[in-house]
Amino acid sequence: MFMNTSGYNLLVVLGPTASGKTTFAAHLGAALNGEIISADSRQVYRGMDLGTGKDYEDYIINGLKIPYHLIDIVDAGYKYSVFEYQQDFFECFEKIKASDKFPIMCGGTGLYIEAVLRKYKMIHVPVNKPLREALSGKSLKELSTILASYKTLHNQTDTDTVKRAIRGIEIEKYYSDHPEIEVELPEVKPLIVGVDIDRDFRRQKITNRLEKRLEEGLVDEVRNLLDQGVSADDLIYYGLEYKFLTLHVLGQLSFDEMFNQLNIAIHQFAKRQMTWFRGMEKRGLKIHWVNVCDPMDERVEKVLQMLE
Numbered sequence: 001m002f003m004n005t006s007g008y009n010l011l012v013v014l015g016p017t018a019s020g021k022t023t024f025a026a027h028l029g030a031a032l033n034g035e036i037i038s039a040d041s042r043q044v045y046r047g048m049d050l051g052t053g054k055d056y057e058d059y060i061i062n063g064l065k066i067p068y069h070l071i072d073i074v075d076a077g078y079k080y081s082v083f084e085y086q087q088d089f090f091e092c093f094e095k096i097k098a099s100d101k102f103p104i105m106c107g108g109t110g111l112y113i114e115a116v117l118r119k120y121k122m123i124h125v126p127v128n129k130p131l132r133e134a135l136s137g138k139s140l141k142e143l144s145t146i147l148a149s150y151k152t153l154h155n156q157t158d159t160d161t162v163k164r165a166i167r168g169i170e171i172e173k174y175y176s177d178h179p180e181i182e183v184e185l186p187e188v189k190p191l192i193v194g195v196d197i198d199r200d201f202r203r204q205k206i207t208n209r210l211e212k213r214l215e216e217g218l219v220d221e222v223r224n225l226l227d228q229g230v231s232a233d234d235l236i237y238y239g240l241e242y243k244f245l246t247l248h249v250l251g252q253l254s255f256d257e258m259f260n261q262l263n264i265a266i267h268q269f270a271k272r273q274m275t276w277f278r279g280m281e282k283r284g285l286k287i288h289w290v291n292v293c294d295p296m297d298e299r300v301e302k303v304l305q306m307l308e
Contacts, residue, residue: 002190006306007189008190009189010093010103010191012039012113012192013195014039014277015194016195016270016277018175018197018205020205020292022058022106026061026300029067030061030062032307033101034066035058035091035102035103035104036106037093038070039112040107040108041080041085041109043070043071045238046072046073047076047228048076048242051218051222053213067101070089077234082111086120090185090186093188108273110276111270111276117192117285121175121181124149128173129171131173132166143162143166144165147168150173160258163237191303192285192287192288193288193306194288196291203267206266209246222248222249232246239267241262244265
């Protein structure tokens, strides 16, 4: 039986899309008597299953279902925030610890991961109507420049759309105007493990996985979401699969155009994820990289030794 003698109270398993991190985390959950807290910004949405990679069977190890949290918690169309994630994470974290289980964070959304590990000062930021009026009419490029004046843009999600960029500026201005705000959060002592996957192997897995999900009904999933009343703009806001599939369903892209553009976009996304993780290391967070090609039992044992 595993005995944690190191003082770590959280295991983090991170990696780019299609790296197999969920299966790895589930095997670790089985070995640690653990529960998984997802760190994926899109798996929170109900009905967005194939496009976000909710491979529920990955959580079943030798017939044992590893409990998971923060998946399927809000309806598609809602705009779930980093602030909400941080709050929800720590609520799960405390409950898991109280039940004598080991918390395992697993995901690839770097902003969510750092919001927890670095305990970002996150508060509910109200709408600033005068600021929004002042920013209306500005181009996405102009808004991106303004947002970059407040913070370093580590990825492109804050500037995908004009609406997102304006909200980002609104949040950053509120923080800069209220430096006195303090946020009390539980202490985390994390061991951070990264799934190291060769770039060519990752690219092959991404393309193969996209083909598989399209065969499994990804187009129908997007069509059903639209039929249920989720707006096209909201689906496009979620990016990647939902952006390009929505454009295809609306007749703006042929199937081949959709596939080729989406495939490229996912490869670019994976590259941005790796850039974020390298940035985390530069910002002082130690990541222990484990090769995806090593046998699963060897990888699990390596992490258990680190924890002990």
